[in-house]
Amino acid sequence: xxxxxxxxxxxxxxxxxxxxxxxxxxxxxxxxxxxxxxxxxxxxxxxxxxxxxxxxxxxxxxxxxxxxxxxxxxxxxxxxxxxxxxxxxxxxxxxxxxxxxxxxxxxxxxxxxxxxxxxxxxxxxxxxxxxxxxxxxxxxxxxxxxxxxxxxxxxxxxxxxxxxxxxxxxxxxxxxxxxxxxxxxxxxxxxxxxxxxxxxxxxxxxxxxxxxxxxxxxxxxxxxxxxxxxxxxxxxxxxxxxxxxxxxxxxxxxxxxxxxxxxxx
Numbered sequence: 001x002x003x004x005x006x007x008x009x010x011x012x013x014x015x016x017x018x019x020x021x022x023x024x025x026x027x028x029x030x031x032x033x034x035x036x037x038x039x040x041x042x043x044x045x046x047x048x049x050x051x052x053x054x055x056x057x058x059x060x061x062x063x064x065x066x067x068x069x070x071x072x073x074x075x076x077x078x079x080x081x082x083x084x085x086x087x088x089x090x091x092x093x094x095x096x097x098x099x100x101x102x103x104x105x106x107x108x109x110x111x112x113x114x115x116x117x118x119x120x121x122x123x124x125x126x127x128x129x130x131x132x133x134x135x136x137x138x139x140x141x142x143x144x145x146x147x148x149x150x151x152x153x154x155x156x157x158x159x160x161x162x163x164x165x166x167x168x169x170x171x172x173x174x175x176x177x178x179x180x181x182x183x184x185x186x187x188x189x190x191x192x193x194x195x196x197x198x199x200x201x202x203x204x205x206x207x208x209x210x211x212x213x214x215x216x217x218x219x220x221x222x223x224x225x226x227x228x229x230x231x232x233x234x235x236x237x238x239x240x241x242x243x244x245x246x247x248x249x250x251x252x253x254x255x256x257x258x259x260x261x262x263x264x265x
Contacts, residue, residue: 004139004161004262007031007039009217009253013061015039016141016163017258020134022111023051026069027130027141030061033068043258047073052110055079056120056144057127058086067091070098078102078110080117082126104128118155121146123191131156137264139163143218146191148202158210161262163253164202166216166233167193168223176223193218196229200236207237207248213262217253226252 003019013030017040024045029036040047052075056062067090070077076098077091084101102108104119104126114133119126122144129152131140140159142152156162173184187193194202203214216229230252234244244250251260 002134002137002139002262002264003045004264005043005045006163006215006217006253006259007036007043008256009143009163009259010219010221010255011061012221012255013064014143014218015065017043017045018113018132018139019045019049020112024049025110025113026050026053028056028062029053029066029069030059030064033065033072036065036069039258043261045258050075053077054115054117054130055083055087056129056141057122057124058083058090059124059144060090062144063087063090067094070094074098076100078108078115080104080126080128083124083128086125102128116155119151120144121149121152121191123186123189129155131159137161143167143194145194146189148194148198148205153202153205157206159206160211161213161215161264162206162211163215163217164199164206165194165218166196166199166224166229166252167218168195168220169228169232170195170197173220173223178222187220187223193220196224196232199229200233203233203250204236204240204242207242208240211248213249213264215251215253215260215262219252219255221255226254 007015016027117128137160139161140156143165253259
């Protein structure tokens with residue numbers, strides 16, 4: 001049985017739990033260690049099952065609690081060399097054997113999992129997403145995407161379950177009086193974040209190519225709403241002929257708690 005859920009998702013912090021009969025991993029750890037452990041306990045997930053941590057990139061909302069969780073559970077952290085350089089101060093001291101360098105495009109194994117990191121278009125030091133293969137299925141984490149690049153598309157096509165970014169509504173972002181122009185340009189840029197419309201287009205492509213479960217994540221708190229993200233993607237899928245709840249399941253990841261708990265045999 002494979003268990004998958006987001007513990008947190010959004011600009012305030014991100015963490016994803018993936019578990020099998022052989023143990024579990026965290027993908028990103030962007031809240032405090034205390035918050036991570038509390039979120040797991042609330043979802044009836046056992047932190048003692050964690051065997052490793054994968055980090056997509058060094059931004060604080062993805063690494064804030066990584067060091068403390070690694071030290072407390074004595075588990076290794078896997079990240080690209082660029083990500084290690086960027087997150088060194090945030091993560092803090094770790095033994096050398098808990099610092100594992102990975103490379104986009106080069107798969108590696110963790111217990112019964114094959115982990116395939118792939119490059120993502122984001123303004124960070126060598127950021128990656130992950131597709132993770134188990135015996136009978138695969139899952140993918142594809143957030144912090146400035147655009148749905150050919151590389152990302154090829155890396156996650158056919159994944160049974162995808163955590164896909166649906167970060168913002170462009171009109172809300174452009175009209176937001178609290179965001180300076182430079183930040184708006186960053187988010188809207190080719191290495192920023194995926195909009196609802198772009199995410200919906202990606203969702204249609206994925207659904208047409210075998211994905212059965214879609215979880216929309218990394219929503220902006222100021223430039224989006226869960227309902228807007230859901231309706232945009234739902235409408236696009238329905239217009240393409242998909243049946244929500246039949247051909248494909250669609251959920252939205254919560255910002256400050258564990259979201260829909262997938263358990264797939």
